[in-house]
Amino acid sequence: xxxxxxxxxxxxxxxxxxxxxxxxxxxxxxxxxxxxxxxxxxxxxxxxxxxxxxxxxxxxxxxxxxxxxxxxxxxxxxxxxxxxxxxxxxxxxxxxxxxxxxxxxxxxxxxxxxxxxxxxxxxxxxxxxxxxxxxxxxxxxxxxxxxxxxxxxxxxxxxxxxxxxxxxxxxxxxxxxxxxxxxxxxxxxxxxxxxxxxxxxxxxxxxxxxxxxxxxxxxxxxxxxxxxxxxxxxxxxxxxxxxxxxxxxxxxxxxxxxxxxxxxxxxxxxxxxxxxxxxxxxxxxxxxxxxxxxxxxxxxxxxxxxxxxxx
Numbered sequence: 001x002x003x004x005x006x007x008x009x010x011x012x013x014x015x016x017x018x019x020x021x022x023x024x025x026x027x028x029x030x031x032x033x034x035x036x037x038x039x040x041x042x043x044x045x046x047x048x049x050x051x052x053x054x055x056x057x058x059x060x061x062x063x064x065x066x067x068x069x070x071x072x073x074x075x076x077x078x079x080x081x082x083x084x085x086x087x088x089x090x091x092x093x094x095x096x097x098x099x100x101x102x103x104x105x106x107x108x109x110x111x112x113x114x115x116x117x118x119x120x121x122x123x124x125x126x127x128x129x130x131x132x133x134x135x136x137x138x139x140x141x142x143x144x145x146x147x148x149x150x151x152x153x154x155x156x157x158x159x160x161x162x163x164x165x166x167x168x169x170x171x172x173x174x175x176x177x178x179x180x181x182x183x184x185x186x187x188x189x190x191x192x193x194x195x196x197x198x199x200x201x202x203x204x205x206x207x208x209x210x211x212x213x214x215x216x217x218x219x220x221x222x223x224x225x226x227x228x229x230x231x232x233x234x235x236x237x238x239x240x241x242x243x244x245x246x247x248x249x250x251x252x253x254x255x256x257x258x259x260x261x262x263x264x265x266x267x268x269x270x271x272x273x274x275x276x277x278x279x280x281x282x283x284x285x286x287x288x289x290x291x292x293x294x295x296x297x298x299x300x301x302x303x304x305x306x307x308x309x310x311x
Contacts (some may be wrong), residue, residue: 047114049281069282078266086262086287089248090240091175092294098236100184102229105191106217121192124185135178136250140165143174168256175251187232194228195221238295241287263287 018025044059049069051062073079104124111117130138142148143164151161164170198221206216245264252260263283271280295310303309 019045046281048278049285051278053278053281065278069279072279073283073286078261081258082261082266085259086241087265089172089175089262090243092172093179093243094177094236094240097180097183098233100180101187102191104184104224105195105225106221107186108188109192109195109221110217121185121188123259124188126185127182128186130182130205132244132246133250135182136247137211139174139178139251165251166253166255168259171251171256171259175247179247187198190232191225191228194225198224226306227308230302230306231310233300234295234302234310235299238291240294241291 014149021095048059048062050065050067051059052060052065053062053070057063108120109116111120127135142150145151145161145163150164154161162170164174193234203216203218206220241263243262243264245262245268248260249265249268264287267280267283267287270276270283299309299311
């Protein structure tokens with residue numbers, strides 16, 4: 001006679017599971033509280049974008065405006081310029097900045113001298129701890145027209161100086177180049193950690209077969225970290241529209257505004273300096289929705305072609 005096992009209700013099974021693992025969930029509780037308080041509760045302020053916000057009336061007491069400020073944002077010429085500058089600056093940063101730590105990690109992984117390897121990694125990691133204000137100040141000092149050492153070299157070699165910090169054509173190069181210098185060492189840590197999982201026996205077998213270092217990098221190391229590269233690429237694409245206003249705002253002068261005005265700097269000026277909170281919230285909300293859409297699209301594409309995804 002076949003015995004039929006009756007499955008207990010889901011609620012009862014969940015209750016027993018929680019009672020059995022209550023210590024683990026107790027350790028998880030502070031993190032959940034922090035996430036709710038600082039990440040989810042403030043999201044109710046997004047409604048400012050749909051209201052004629054008045055500080056006296058508060059968020060809930062302000063009059064409903066619908067998509068008024070979204071239409072206002074998209075009908076201004078500044079919006080088109082800021083979106084174009086944001087897309088170009090983000091795309092160039094992704095194209096040139098994303099491969100840099102991968103290449104650096106692959107090359108550094110081939111260094112056999114442990115002390116030299118640690119020294120190089122420490123030196124490359126250090127710029128990550130430099131604040132944006134200090135970084136922009138360093139750029140201004142080094143590229144100063146009269147006292148900067150770069151322009152002094154140009155005067156002695158070419159006979160003239162270049163106004164790097166004021167001319168629009170140099171803004172993106174300075175922004176992206178300084179970003180690569182500051183973040184390459186820190187970003188390479190993830191790929192270096194992934195490379196530690198590569199079996200040394202495979203490398204030894206390749207050496208016995210006469211494979212050079214370049215071939216071992218291309219055929220052993222690089223394929224081994226492809227899953228990590230794909231995950232990091234999805235996250236980078238999800239932040240494509242997210243550019244911190246601090247660095248762009250500090251590097252911005254009146255003569256390079258045409259290329260340095262991005263959505264985040266525009267939101268800062270309109271929202272805080274001009275106190276147009278609803279308009280700034282609408283622009284910021286559009287920025288966040290665009291990032292989320294790009295994240296979902298990138299995740300779907302990578303899951304379809306590589307079977308790797310975030311969710």
